[in-house]
Amino acid sequence: MRARHSRRWTSCLLSLALLGGTAGCGTRRETSVGPLSRPHTTPATHSAADEQAARKAALAAYSGYLAASREASARSDPRHPALARFLADPLLTRVRLAIRDAKEHGAMRTGKLVSDPTVTSVDLAADPPAVEIQDCLDATGYRLVYARDHRVVPGTGGGRYLATATATRYPDGRWLISTGAAHEDQPC
Template identity: 25%
Template sequence: MRQRSILVRPGAVGISGLLLPFLLTACSSSGAGSADRLGTPSGSLPSAASTATANTSPPGSPAPKEGAQALEGNEAVTAYQSWWDVQVDVLGRSNSDGTPLRQYATGAAFTETVISLTQLHDSKLVMIGRPVTSPVLKSLDQRANPPTATIDDCLDVSGWHQADAGTKKIRDPQPRLSRYPATVVVKKYGNRWLVAEFTREEGKTC
């Protein structure tokens, strides 16, 4: 079941119950895909990958591998990775107002990160470390208004933690799902791709 990455306020459960969209509380009934089987996250986001074979992309077609349309798809994936870079920066600072996010996100994706930022500030927390993405361009629809790209990702947040803003002591909710699949919708406004939707796969690992 897919579920939008909506944040839940800690309320009566206290800071330990803070659930950021990217630090999910979940248990896996098997060892497959669990955090202890992950490699050490790299310090930088990996390069984008494309999956399709077509050279043109009518509506609903897979992402192209060659030509101008492939370049458009790569730009969409690069915009998604840049969105993560700015989130790491914004959520890692207790004095950030989230303004840089407007250059990389819109709609639900923008709103949800701002909610995360507000709740971190309210709880005197920041994010430390960084996630690792594995984006794959799934489809590109340049006839849509606005042009739209869909990206599949396996997000590894095992190296990205909630921490006390002052002491930097890790304050992750427990248990948490540290690796999960997600579907991303990126839309082009003018000459700029913006992340519009980030939807995680509830109860799954990858």
């Protein structure tokens, strides 16, 4: 029974913590802090410069998200302040829960996660405006280890796989990563 629980635990941590908790994609948003919402009107046309600015801001948010997630995971700190600078719910909560779960089981992340993101779509006319990102993550050097002795947690080997994320523009103008998924069954 303990081995089965341990395998389930490590599988959950691997799928959640490899990308800092992006294995799930929720759709519920808080109205008071939710993404920018506009009433239905005739779709506005957006310039190439607007799209380029959105791409750049979304990729910066994604890069910040990965860096903040790595740092928070290495410190076993689910309340790391940088997480909220780059993430929004539901992903923010999922990342924090994954880090907390790892900490409670005496584990942490070490090593290097290599990222090569690409913007796959920009929809500034959407309600809220969104940018879709696709990434080929290389987690071969990024390990879940026991904090006590830095032994690798069994069953948590890395690899190269596809990851997707959505950056959403919020009322204050910030682009935050709100959803994401690690597609470990899709190598890249």
